[in-house]
Amino acid sequence: MLKVIREHSRSFLIRSILWMVVISFILTIFLVWGRGSQGLSGSSTAVSTVGGVEISAESFLRLYKANLNRLQQSISGNIDQQWLQQLAASQSLNDLINEEVIVQEAISRGIVVSPEEIRNHIMERYEIFQQNGRFIGQEKYLEILRASRISPSEFEEAIRRDVYLQKFNLLIIDGITLSEAELKEEFKRQREEVSINYLLFQPAAFTDLIVPSDKELAEYYKGNKENYREPERRRITYIYIEPIKLIREIEVSEREVQRYYQTHLEDFKIPVQRRARHILFKVSPNATTETEEETRKKAEEVLSRARAGEDFAELAKEYSEDDTTAQSGGDLGYSSRGRMVKEIDDVLFSMEINDISDVIRTRFGYHIVQLTDIQRAYYQPLSDAEVRDRVEKTLRAEKAEQKAEELAEMVYKEASSGNDIKAAGKQYALEVKDSGFFGKEERIEGLGKPTLLIDSVFSLKVGEISQPVRDSRSYYVFQLVEKKDSYIPPLEKVKVQVISDFKEKGGKELAKRKGEEVRKLLGENPDLLAVASQQKTEPKSPKPFKRGEQIEGLGLVPEVEKRAFAIGVGEVSEVVTIDQGFVVFQIVAKDEPTTEEFTQEKETLRETLLQQKQLRRYSAILTRLRERKKIIYNQPLINQLMS
Structure with missing residues (x-):
């Protein structure tokens, strides 16, 4: 079985399933297990129970921190940190539940993991346990685990569960195939283009025609009071309390730095990198078979010259159509596995230095590749100033986080003892701020919209003091001072908004009526351009579009797209309601892909569709397995751990 896993380990599907279902459990073992059980004081309370098996708070918190860190590093821009925290928590809990569901099902199906498979798995996945391709020995193995604060039984149990997951994954996807008819249908669906003419009737063009009377406004307000x-x-x-502001007060010892580095050694690993040159012969996506064959023959001729001893770099300068690298002799620089397109990556990492590849076909065209150097994998030493700085910054951040959490707890206890948050602020020389009034769906001045904090506020009674709440930046302790009940204001207070809403409603009705009138005329004379001219309405003729693409002037409109691909050339749609208003359109032309195009792209499409089909099947089975299990959630504890 492990031989099969090795052969499939690079496939997109296996990687996707392991990522989506268990967040690459085995790849984060050192990160998740290597931090000990800090922050929970040995609590064994379960965040969830799956089929009678508990998922511990420790397991959840470790994975939650790892996932939150990964999300924060991978997502850039102005992202709501509260949303990221909730996403990380949801992912972590689902991953742990899915893992337990799969392991239980694998065992019930009689799947067995032998000690030999566990040993092989450790050797295949962890270079840290190897020396010159051999096991480093039991003594060194145990020494590394001790330094990582993992017992051998814990580590090997984690490995055993990972092998269960992989075996079960392969069992589920085995035997899934695609027919030629399925491939053709999907290829047509992806490549078919349609051209339309359309008329858009927007409500804003009609609102000035709406002049409501006082009676109409009163009746409208009466029927829609809840909207106001x-x-x-x-x-x-x-x-x-912001942890980041406490960092300058934090000191870390040399012993702490050394210990962190040893227990997170994999974080400082630089993988094997290979340097290569290439010569590219471009092939257009629309190239004919004859043109492509001529390009391939040219590539073969240059390959023969390179293998006969001509200077590869000079050949690249003369023949390569890669404008970025040609003048540097085709130099691609150093690359780790997985950084290049798969076709080149697979060949490059099977070559010896100075080897020249066969001609390789990719979506860009034909390539010839020469391996020029190999840089072996290594660990960045702690003596490297950047590495040491990274370790020290991480330790300071962790200590500042712990100090902020402890300070928030002390503030809470002091405030609770006298039911006075201002006294607690004075005690610890911390500023006490006033939020002003805010609703549950509104932003708090100076704080934004911290979901966890707002949820806590709306669960308190007046005068009550909250336990510490953590958001993306700070810990908060607060006291509910005052509340205003919900109410419906009189018409006079909201009259401007009522008038606007009434006119908007009337504009929509008139726009739709106009669209229906034009559609009726098109039933008598199915020529959209002629009818548009008669009605003094401006038609639009966007460029052709495929499924899933934006339509010029309309954007992404699934309602229009679905009908456009369902009716024939010359046919006219019914009135279609979209966000912008109402649309009537006529099909001008349809362009379907050729048999030749299908033949050229069939195998690439087959691989993609097969992966999608396998993933759908896997997801469906996992969903059914979860439905059969009794899964209990401890939401209060989850919320507490998140904060």
């Missing part, structure tokens, strides 16, 4: 309800609003006084 003011929400319940609350006001708090609060203290916030």
Whole structure:
């Protein structure tokens, strides 16, 4: 079985399943297990129970921190940190539940993991346990695990579970195939293009025609009072503690630096890198078979010259059509596995230095590749100034986080003892701020919209003090000072908004009526351009589009797209409601892919569709397995751990 796993380990599907279902459990063992059980004081409380088996708070918190860190590093831009925290928590809990569900099912199906498979798995996945391709020996193995604060039984149990997961994954996807008819149908669906003319009737063009009377406004307000309800609003006084501001007070010892480096050694590993040159002969996606064959023959001729001893770099300068690298002799620089297109990557990492590849076909065209150097994998030493700085910064951040959490707890206890947050602020020389009134769906001035904090605020009674709440930046302790109940204001207070809403509603009705009138005319004379001219309405003729693409002037409109590919050339749609208003369109032309195009791209398409089909099957089976299990969630504990 492990031989099969090795052969499939690079496939997109296996990687996707392991990532989506268990967040690459085995690849994060050192990160998740190597931090010990800090922060929970040995609590064994379960965040969830799956089929009677508990998932511990420790397991959840470790994976939650790892996932949150990964998300924060991989997602750039102005992202709501509260949303990231919730996403990380949801992912972590689902991953742990899915893993337990799969392991239980694998065992029930009689799948067995032998000690030999565990040993092989460790050797295949962890170079740290190898020396010159051999096992480093039991003594050194145990020494590394001790340094990582993992017992051998814990580590090997994690490996055993990972092998269970991989065996079960392969069992589920085995035997899934695709027919030629399925491939053709999907190829047509992806490549078919349609051209339309359309008329757009927008409500804004009709709103000036709507002049409501006082009676009409009163009746409209009466029938839609709930739309104008003011929400319940609350006001708090609060203290916030930012860990980042405590970092300058934190010191770390040499012993702590050494220990962190040893227990996170894999974080400082630089993988094997290979340097190569290439010569590219471009092939257009629309190239004919004859043109492609001529290009391939040219590539073969240059390959023969390179293998006969001509200077590869000079040949690249003369023949390569890669504008970026040609003048540097085709130099691609150093690359680790997985960084190049798969066709080149697979060949490059099977070559010896100075080897020249056969002609390789990729989506860009034909390539010839020469391996020029190999840089072996190595660990960045702690003596490297950047590595040491990284370790020290991480340790300071962790200590600052712990110090902020402890300070927040002390503030909470002091405030609770006298039911006075201002006294607690004075005790610890911390500023107490006033939020002003805010609703549950509104932003708090100076804080934004921290979901966990707002949820806590709306669960308190007036005068009550919250336990510490953690968001993306700070710890908060707050006291509910005052609340205003929800109410519906009188018409006079919201008259401007009522008028606007009434006119908007009337504009939509008139726009739709105009669209239906034009559609009726098109039933008598199915020529959209002629009818548009008669009605003094401007038609639009966007460029052809495929499924899933934006339509010029309309954007992404699935309602229009679905009908456009369902009716024939010359046919006219019914009135279609979209966000911008109402659309009527006529099909001008349809362009279907050729048999030749299908033949050229069939195998690439087959691989993609097969992966999608396998993933759908796997997801469906996992969903059914989860439905059969009794899964209990401890939401209060999960919320507590997140904060």
